[in-house]
Amino acid sequence: MTSQPHAQPPHPQTPGPPPGCPAHGGGDPVPLMGPRFHTDLEGVYRDMRRTHGPVVPVVLPGDVPSWLVIGYKEMYQVTTDSTLFPRDVGLWNQWETLPEDWPLRPMVGQRMPSVYFTVGEEHRRHLTMVQDALERVGHVELRRSTESIADGLIDRFCGAGEAEVISAYAKPLAVLALARMLGFPESDDEALIHSLGAMADGGADAIGGFDHSLELMGRLVGHKKTTPGADVVSYMVTHPEPFSDQEYTLDLMAITAAGYLPTADWIGNSVRLMLTDDRFAASLTGGRHSVPEAMNEVLWEDTPTQILAGRWAARDTRLGGQSIKAGDMLLLGLAGANADPAAHDPGSSADGLRNSNFAHFAFSHGEFQCPFPAQEIAEIIARTGIEVLLDRLPGLDLAVPADTLARRPSPFLRGMTVLPVQFAPTPAYGG
Known part of the structure; x- marks a missing residue:
């Protein structure tokens, strides 16, 4: 679960990189779109690192320039120094040239009274309220609720002997x-x-989906203000610090949107790994010891949130050998930083660091990282979902060759578009 409300951009034809882009001071920036981001991601980051180093000039759809941070050390510096690299979208030096219909506006955002789009003391005020509400979630009850929802979803297809895990299970489980x-x-x-x-x-229909979601959330906030219960929105609206209905609603949107797709993709990416990698075969025969290992490896190697926007340079500076101008946007290349060879011991086994180390950037880092209670909630939902799936479906296996599996064509969010599986048919728990 990250702390950004994701709205996946459309995928227009990627223009050629504009030579000598002014914001980059010359050189050819890398187009941050294209099929290689879901067919050869490792090669993409390897080529970026070889050509540009740990900070890469990139161009977004519409010839919009930015910087992509893929160095582990540089990522730590950017996410730790909120004075030099604040999360203040108002600093961006591209606003005057940005088209109103630019498809990535929802991802970059604007100054709004929510936990994600505020800065400074106002951000800390929102964060305290949201974090306090999330900390009151009972983990035992959350696991029980998730198990019940998972069983209900599996009951719908367990007798068929085949299913498509993403649409029939991972996505609805995360939402519900x-x-x-x-x-x-x-x-x-x-x-x-x-x-x-x-x-x-x-x-x-993305904008329509956003508007309808916001309408549902506003209605829930209004209801919980008069009839609170034992739930997160009730904890939010009864927090001692007062907020407006708009603030509650936008904070609720941030929690929900940031939690939904990354958690669903954490489930899908972990199940894919366990079905395609012999190291995790034990879990498919009833053992549980490999599930958390697979989940942690996914956060290192196949993290659902690949790139976050972002940070903005408060003044001219240098980072990773590049000259950054005041107001330049820096995209947080979480996946690229995780893969930085400088962050791994070359003398260790290929997977040694991932299985025993949690110092990845999957949840970002620093002042604006995903709140720890939200990380715990995402882990409980994802792990419960994976374990129930393995328990309920004996002989679970891929129904198609592994090399035919397709990923979402986006450099920002990485998940499976479909994950067809087969298994021995079993009766539904609900009869």
């Missing part, structure tokens, strides 16, 4: 587990699945 925790009524389930899915997919 979050919905129960937040306090949404079951009557909103289908609407939430549809609207959040549309928003995350970034298609023609």
Whole structure:
């Protein structure tokens, strides 16, 4: 779970990189789109690192320039120094040239009264309220609720002997587990699945999905202010520090949108790893010891949130050998930094660091990282979902060759588009 509300951009034809882009002071920036981001991601970052080093000039759709930080040391510096690299979108030196219909506006955001888009003392005020509410979530009850939802979803397909894990299980499980925790009524389930899915997919109905989601959340905030219960939204609206209904609603949107797709992709990417890598075969025969190892390796090697926007340079500076101008945007290349060879012991085994070390950037880092209670919640939902799936479906295996599996065509969010599986048919728990 990251602390950014994701809206996946459309995927227009990528223009050629503009030579000598002014914001980069010359040189050819790398287009941050294209099929290699889901067919050869390792090669993409290797080529970037070889050509440009740990800080890469990139161009976003619409010829919008930025910097992509893929060095582990540089990522630590940027996310730690919030004075030099604040998360203040108002500093961006591209606003005057940015088209109103630029497809990545929802990802970059604007100054809004929410936990994600505020800075300084105002950010800390929102963060305290959100974090206090999330810390009150009972982990035992969350696991039980997630197990119940997982069983209900599996009951729908367990007798068929085949299923598509992403659409039939991982995505609805993430939405429904979050919905129960937040306090949404079951009557909103289908609407939430549809609207959040549309928003995350970034298609023609993405804005409509966002608006409908916001409407559902505003309605929930109003209800919980008069009828609070044992749920996160009730904890938010009864917090001692007062907030407006708009602030509550936008903070709720940040929690929900940031938790939905990354958690679903954590499930999908982990199941894919366990079905395609012999090291995790033990878990498929009833053992549990490999599940957390697979989940941690995914956070290192295949993290759901690949790139976050971002930080903005408060003044002219240098980073990773590059000259950064005041107002330049820096994209946080979480996956690139995780893969930085400088961060790994060359004398260790290929997977030694990942299985025993949690110093990855999957949840970002520093003042604006995903709050720790949110990380715990995402881990509980994802691990519970994986374990129930393995328990319920004996002989679980891929239904297609592994090399035919397709990923979402985005450099920002990395997950499977589909994950077809087969298994021995079993009766539904619900009869």
